Amino acid sequence: MINNTVPVVLKSENQMIYNGEDKELYTDIKIIHPVTKYIKDRPDWMLKETRKFYKIPVSKVSTYPVMVFAYRKGEFEQKGIPADIIEINTSKDNRFLILDKGNYDIVIKDKEYKVINRFEKRIK
Secondary structure (H helix, E strand, O other), X not given: OOOXXXXXXXXXXXXXXXXXXXXXXXXXXXXXXXXXXXXXOEEHHHOOOOOEEEEOOHHHOXXXXXXXXXXXXXXXXXXXXXXXXXXXXXXXXXXXXXEOOEEEEEEEEOOOOOEEEEEEEEEO
């Protein structure tokens, strides 16, 4: 019914938020999201105009599987929230982070969650 490219909130004829026909409202609002498309195995909605793909070099990963975390510069030490995270299970997996412009600490952890590599990357 709705062929949207951005999230949509339905309104009734009197411009009130429409939550469906259920009389017991368990939520304040329902959001209908567009169907996710994938580019390089990453959701398209992550790619805003300022974000770019960054491919983790094969040389940076010495074992599999790993988790790759991209922290804004200085946030890893402060236990901050990563800007992006990917899991790489094999050498054949896609290895693309999606990042805004800026400076990042890329942290790679093995299956025991031990840091096996860490490097800096500037996204222009």
